[in-house]
Amino acid sequence: MTSVVKSPYTNEQVVAWLRGLLSVAWADGDFDPQEQDIITALTQELTIDTKLESFDKISPEELASVLKDDSVAAENFLRTAVMVAIADGTYSSVEDRLLHQFCQALGLQETALISLRQTLCDLPTEELDSVSATSSTDEEPQIDVLHPVREWLDGLDIHDPKVARFLCKMIPPQCPFERDVTLFGKKIVHIPPLCKLNPLYEQLVGLRFRALSYLADECHEDISEYC
Template sequence: MTTVVKSPHSSEQIAAWLRGLLTIAWADGDFNQQEQELIATLTREGLDSTLNFGNLEAITPEELAAGLGQDQSAAENFLRTAVMVAIADGIYSVCENNLLYQFCQALKQPPAILEVLQQTLCDQQSATPSATLIQLECDALRPVRNWLDGLEVDDPRVARFLCRMIPAQCPFERDVKLFGQKIVHIPPLCKINPLYEQLVGLRFRALSYLADECGEDVSAYC
């Protein structure tokens, strides 16, 4: 049985929030038709049918700020989830960085965390699967870790989105085969992504919130 949980956020705020996350996901342009269709399904699956996603169009920084209003707590938590979406694949691109800075400025949030994360920027023109966030020593990313760990999951719509957006397993681990024979095993890049624990922790908190607070069956996300 699902428990009705009252969210501290309005439908307008959540619509802007999720459109903002989609905009980040699309920022680097590496988003094929299949992935777009998947996201289109995710944004509507199990969410409030009254939410208006603007036909899944990218949201501008000004629209985002207007949608979230003057709620600084919502603004900070949005930025936390946006950073999580940006680093979910282990590569932090220039496009993602520029968009996050624009969002940060529009929401009147301090850019200190983004300035730390900016040191991990990857040039996509020469990016390879090994060009991940390991460019920084772990201690250098501690402020980012602490900031991301401060995210509170308090809305079922955002929680469902995060459970779908953050994969249960690292998507990059695979075997490369030639004529049916394995020639190389590519390890999961999440093992060398120093912010992977924050991603896993966020997904776990979202699952726990849906199961414990909302009384939902979360087996579909596992």
């Protein structure tokens, strides 16, 4: 799909950006059919080799060589990378390590990541205590420990159609329904809806809405396939 809107980013920056987002999406080792479909669509759109292995992960150093000199692009990339990391409702230590490496390579502050580490789903107890101590103050307890990352994520604007389409596909269009898991007719676990599990769900919804609005209002694209 070709857009008439001119992106402020070069094609090299967009390719590196999308490879970075895919690196985060793959950090947990999963590679489901939906992700394969997204990659295929991206490779075709970017008119590069359509073999999946050609659109591979990117190293922090390679990413920095393309984005580091553009501080706005680097900051917006990191925001979208965080959104991809939390899109499934969990934030893991392997995703955190990769985002830390990206942040270091791009020369960005880690204030938002420090707050986000409060939600790690698999951090060892001793490390969790260390994170809590780092982010706390002696004056008074911080009521909303995720306020810095909420505010930071809400500052993201969409300026590239390829990135917008990627986000519309990666972020679920609606909160998955809660459900019970039964075994031999007995309920063994209750799974709440994603919006109850993900403390940054509102930021995800807001980002997806901005991406859809950008594609519809500025790029004049048909967004029905994302709804």
